Amino acid sequence: MSVMRLGYVHTRESDLDKAIDYYINVLGLEEVAQQDGKHYFKCWDEYDHHSLVVENGGLGLVKMGYKVASSDELSHLEKAIENFGLPVTRVSAGENLGIGQAIRCTLPSEHVLELYAEAEQSGTQVGVLNPDPWPSDRPSGAIGPDRLDHLLVTAADVQTNVDFFTRVLGFRMSERIIPSLDNEELLAAFLFCSNKAHDIAFVKGSNGKLHHFAFWLDSWNDILRAGDILGRNNVQIDFGPARHGITRGTTIYFLGPNGNRNEVFSGGYMTYPDFPSITWTADQVGKAIFYIHREVHERFNKHVT
Ligand code: FE
Numbered sequence: 489m490s491v492m493r494l495g496y497v498h499t500r501e502s503d504l505d506k507a508i509d510y511y512i513n514v515l516g517l518e519e520v521a522q523q524d525g526k527h528y529f530k531c532w533d534e535y536d537h538h539s540l541v542v543e544n545g546g547l548g549l550v551k552m553g554y555k556v557a558s559s560d561e562l563s564h565l566e567k568a569i570e571n572f573g574l575p576v577t578r579v580s581a582g583e584n585l586g587i588g589q590a591i592r593c594t595l596p597s598e599h600v601l602e603l604y605a606e607a608e609q610s611g612t613q614v615g616v617l618n619p620d621p622w623p624s625d626r627p628s629g630a631i632g633p634d635r636l637d638h639l640l641v642t643a644a645d646v647q648t649n650v651d652f653f654t655r656v657l658g659f660r661m662s663e664r665i666i667p668s669l670d671n672e673e674l675l676a677a678f679l680f681c682s683n684k685a686h687d688i689a690f691v692k693g694s695n696g697k698l699h700h701f702a703f704w705l706d707s708w709n710d711i712l713r714a715g716d717i718l719g720r721n722n723v724q725i726d727f728g729p730a731r732h733g734i735t736r737g738t739t740i741y742f743l744g745p746n747g748n749r750n751e752v753f754s755g756g757y758m759t760y761p762d763f764p765s766i767t768w769t770a771d772q773v774g775k776a777i778f779y780i781h782r783e784v785h786e787r788f789n790k791h792v793t
Contacts, residue, residue: 490561491554491657491681494688495607496587497639497701498526498541498550499748506745507542514721515703515750516630520610523585531635531703532623533614536607537586539636547747547793549698551600552639552688553587554657554681559605566591568656581606596652597643598696631714633703637753638686640700642693642792646674649690653679662686662759663734663766665776675770678734685735685756697792700741702751708738714752718742727788732756733779734768741788748793 501507508527511517517529520538528538536555543550556562569576569591579590579602588606595601613623643649653659662685665676678686691699705711711729718725718740726749728740737756743749768776774783 490557490565491603491659492557493555493682494552494636494638495536495555495604496539496541496553496584497636498543498552499698499701500546500548500550501542501544501744501748502547502746504542504544507748510723510745511540511542513630514717514723516632518613521585526585528585530610531633533612533634534636535609535612537610547698548696549599549639549641549793551592551602552641553584553590553602553604554687555607556603556605559589562589562591562603562605565603565657569593572652572656574652579604586610595643596645596648597641597690599641629717629720631703631705631717631752633705633752635704637702637704638684638688639698639702640689640691642695642697642699643690644692644695646677646690646692650674650677650679653688657681659687660759660761660763661765662763663768663776665734665768665770665773667770669767669769675773676734680759683758683760685737685759693792698748699792700749700751702739702753705752705754707754711738711740711752711754715740726791727778727781727785730781731779733772733776734766736779743791747791749791 521528526543529540530538574593577592579592581588586608590602590604592602614620659679659681663678666672676691678689681687715729724743726741735756738754741751777784
């Protein structure tokens with residue numbers, strides 16, 4: 489598939505100083521640059537220039553960036569997006585710090601999507617020659633996730649966004665939630681472009697809103713350790729540690745200092761393009777979201793930014 493992965497999430501924070509402190513000292517991200525009021529972060533095992541951009545003013549998502557395998561693929565996708573009916577804007581190299589030429593469109597869900605093929609690669613903290621499994625200067629009091637993993641956004645019409653991601657961008661649907669076997673309206677869809685269980689998910693809700701974006705940890709032990717660190721720092725836990733039915737991943741959801749929701753995520757099965765989609769019916773939504781606890785609380789359903 490030509491789209492490889494979620495490359496960056498760009499968010500707004502109502503109190504930028506609190507957010508910067510949180511991402512550095514609780515999440516344990518590395519701040520790699522700041523320019524024009526934007527702060528750029530990356531995780532220790534990421535090659536590209538950054539994976540998170542934070543700017544002042546409000547809450548929620550400014551835009552998301554997915555990295556494409558080549559510039560040729562980008563040209564191909566530009567035409568395909570226009571044929572789907574979405575206007576495309578070209579973004580010149582460097583307009584996003586450290587990122588090459590991009591194309592930008594606004595999804596049916598009103599979220600801004602950028603696709604790009606090139607980024608400055610500053611390398612990981614362990615390098616590519618005889619690397620250690622984790623960096624020696626990994627901050628001991630912070631979570632220190634390996635990588636940005638996925639995001640989940642809300643959409644009034646999940647199906648149209650799934651049509652766009654599957655037909656135009658080549659994603660596949662690993663799992664879905666529908667009202668019942670007699671009514672296949674999509675209430676949620678989990679989509680992948682890699683071999684992971686999801687690279688983006690859409691849940692029925694208001695257009696333009698962010699539910700969460702997630703960072704990858706290696707193991708369930710790391711999830712528990714992350715929980716300890718969140719507790720030590722009095723971060724508001726939304727839910728977890730817990731197990732998802734969908735993706736089978738393990739998780740903690742928590743709210744940053746201004747209310748944007750993050751997740752630490754580990755595990756989950758591998759996907760392949762020939763796998764059929766897994767279906768959950770709405771009467772089993774508790775197990776789908778939190779398999780062990782089997783119920784989803786009000787804030788998890790309602791709180792978006
Ligand atoms: Fe998630």
